Amino acid sequence: AKKNTxxxxxxxxxxxxxxxxxxxxxSEQVYVNGLLMDSGDYTTNVAGGVVTGVTFGTAPLTTDxxxxxxxxxxxxxxxxxx
Numbered sequence: 001a002k003k004n005t006x007x008x009x010x011x012x013x014x015x016x017x018x019x020x021x022x023x024x025x026x027s028e029q030v031y032v033n034g035l036l037m038d039s040g041d042y043t044t045n046v047a048g049g050v051v052t053g054v055t056f057g058t059a060p061l062t063t064d065x066x067x068x069x070x071x072x073x074x075x076x077x078x079x080x081x082x
Contacts, residue, residue, distance in 0.1 A: 018053035023070025
């Protein structure tokens with residue numbers, strides 16, 4: 001998984017956090033203040049077979065640190081002979 005960002009910063013009112021990079025379904029990891037959130041703590045927003053962001057039931061506060069990780073990007077080739 002790679003670190004991801006959102007176009008939304010915590011502000012105490014926003015609950016929807018769109019990802020800058022869509023991630024593979026099931027690979028998203030959401031941390032608030034260093035604690036890994038359970039999938040029941042947020043809802044994934046899925047479009048086109050990928051997770052495009054998450055929605056929290058309660059808006060993170062301005063002072064909360066919200067960090068996202070997930071699998072995204074492509075592999076062009078992997079050399080297993082080296």
